[in-house]
Amino acid sequence: MLKRVLFLIGNEQESDPISEIAKAFKSKFDVLIDAVYVKDMIKYEVFPSTIEGIGVNIGANYAFQEFRELEDVAFKKMKEKIKSIFNEVYDVEGETVEATLEFLKPYDILIILKNEKPGPYLRELLRTHYKPMIIVSESEEYKFDKVILLDDGGYKANRSLFEFFNIFGEQQLDVLRVNVYDDDLVGERFKGNYNLISKEGDPLKIIIEESQKYDFIIMGDLKYAVMLEKITGKLGIKLLEAIKKPIFIG
Numbered sequence: 001m002l003k004r005v006l007f008l009i010g011n012e013q014e015s016d017p018i019s020e021i022a023k024a025f026k027s028k029f030d031v032l033i034d035a036v037y038v039k040d041m042i043k044y045e046v047f048p049s050t051i052e053g054i055g056v057n058i059g060a061n062y063a064f065q066e067f068r069e070l071e072d073v074a075f076k077k078m079k080e081k082i083k084s085i086f087n088e089v090y091d092v093e094g095e096t097v098e099a100t101l102e103f104l105k106p107y108d109i110l111i112i113l114k115n116e117k118p119g120p121y122l123r124e125l126l127r128t129h130y131k132p133m134i135i136v137s138e139s140e141e142y143k144f145d146k147v148i149l150l151d152d153g154g155y156k157a158n159r160s161l162f163e164f165f166n167i168f169g170e171q172q173l174d175v176l177r178v179n180v181y182d183d184d185l186v187g188e189r190f191k192g193n194y195n196l197i198s199k200e201g202d203p204l205k206i207i208i209e210e211s212q213k214y215d216f217i218i219m220g221d222l223k224y225a226v227m228l229e230k231i232t233g234k235l236g237i238k239l240l241e242a243i244k245k246p247i248f249i250g
Helices: 012-028 054-082 096-103 120-128 155-168 187-193 203-211 223-232 235-242
Strands: 003-009 031-039 088-093 109-114 133-137 147-150 173-178 194-199 216-219 247-249
Touching: 003 012, 012 031, 012 054, 012 109, 031 054, 031 096, 054 088, 088 096, 096 120, 109 120, 120 133, 147 155, 147 203, 155 216, 155 247, 173 203, 187 194, 194 203, 203 235
Parallel strands: 003 031, 003 109, 031 088, 109 133, 147 173, 147 216, 173 194, 216 247
Antiparallel strands: 133 247
16 A cells, blocks of 8 residues: 655645655656645634624624635635645644644645744644654755665654655665664664764764765654753754754654
């Protein structure tokens, strides 16, 4: 059975780069790909729903309906442009993160476009996601050939590796460990598909430099990093901002 991949389109401007990502992804992996656009009506709630004076309420309702119609027009235009690339292009209404997580249930993986800095929707999805994610930055070219796992020796990176192989099949990859001194117990399992690279030094600098040599990065779960980043300056969020290659997170 083909694995099912869901692309989240956050706005009309994202449709072109996401289409290019989808083309490259489909040419590399044998998967079924759909896209979903969330009509997040919360962003159009300019006026409170209950204000004294019926005239204000009528105006607010009229504005809300006008925004909804604009969303419908924008979606139809976008769908017409990208429908040949995806198996299906859906639209749903609701708060973006909540609607995405609900719609994700029958899929194996979620793919989302990252801006220069992780926005609020991406941060919340990183904190709450329950399926693997791929985070992609806008680029002139998208490739998924040369893969590296960023292994901190923890359980979450290990889980990401096994989920990656489960979805895309076992394949050759490099495994980068920086300042990790415990025994590597995984290499024997995957043998020739697992090339261990051990380094010492500044983790952020080394990982960013090494990542430039690859097309596809596997990382551990960032939920904890997202919640504590302002307090601890977690490495995971800094890497997410710095790395421009596609990032797989289990």
